[in-house]
Amino acid sequence: MRKHVFMRIVNALSANDRFFQQRPDGNGRLSFSTLQRCTTALRVLAYGTSTYSVDEYLRMSDTSIRHSLKSFVKGSLNDINVLQRSPLFIEILEEYAPAVNYTVYGKEYNMGYxxxxxxxxxxxxxxxxxxxxxIQKHKLFAAQQESCRKDVERAFGVLQARFAFIKRPCLLWDRTMMGKVLMTCIIMHNMIVEDERETYLNYENIIAEFKEDNPTSISGEIRDRATNIALKNDLIEHIWQNFRN
Incomplete structure (x- = not known):
């Protein structure tokens, strides 16, 4: 994570969360700074170490480190809320999307899935x-669909490599907090990817290939349950015809 991304997180937490704002305590002494609290949380997530292993380095007690970690992840969103806010679905949710035309089982479709x-x-x-x-037809479809999803699930290994906290046995006991930690790691991973993507090989060529100057309107179609069912049935028949042997 580059410095400006880290500072973006620090500034956002300082502006919106009272816990991360440095204030005098009961004795008039200043509490831990936003930088200390954020550094603590990120070190625990990145290295997967216990809170005791960083208390001396950051001069914070184990309790303060745990509070910093929990406060750092408490604002995470669940899957469906992330869907509503994901850049991947912004154009789709606004009922605009790049034109994607393909034929499945003899029928034309104009939206990717x-x-x-x-x-x-x-x-x-x-x-x-x-x-x-x-039935065999449905079993084949499920096997093909799930085998393709495994490629996506392998990306979880990339997430584990970046945040050792989710690779090792969990140090938290609360299931809700476990989910928030995982979602926080996913959000930060996406922030890092977005920040570093200009360093990827041929990134500009990829963007140019998929950029659409005039996106296609899909007003009213995206939530059409009947079309969803029809597409799924056509995919089942297509896979059965082409992969049953």
């Missing part, structure tokens, strides 16, 4: 697996 699990809504842009499939 993402492989998802059961928590996501039944939108045209999400294709979910079939839970407990009974």
């Amino acid at each position: 993402y492989l998802a699990d059961g928590i996501y809504p039944a939108w045209v842009t999400f294709v979910k697996t079939i839970n407990a499939p009974q």
Whole structure:
């Protein structure tokens, strides 16, 4: 994480969270600074160490370090709220998206889709697996869909490499807090990727390839449950025709 990204987090917490604001304590002495509290939380997340291992380095007690970590992650969002705020879905949620045209089982479609699990809504842009499939056609579809999703799940290994806290046995006992820690790591990972993407090889070429000057209006279509069901059924038939042997 580069310095300006770290300072962006520090400044946002200092401006919006009273816990991270440096104030006098009961004895008139200044409390820990925003930099101390944020550095503490990030070191625990990045190195996966216990709070005792950084207390001497940052001159903070174990209790203060735990409070800093919990306060640092308490504002995290759940999956569905992140969906509503994700840059990936901004144009889709505003009912505009780049034109994507393809044919499945003889039918034309004009919106791309993402492989998802059961928590996501039944939108045209999400294709979910079939839970407990009974017939061979459905079993083949579920196997193909889930095998492709594994490629996405491997990206979790990248997240673990960046934040050792989620790679090692969890130091927290509260399940809700565990989820907030994971979401915080995902958000910070995305911030780092966004900040460093200009250093990626051929990044500009990729952007130029997918940039749309005049996005296609998809007003009213994205939440069409009937189209979602039709697309899923067509994909089932397409996979059965092409991969059953």
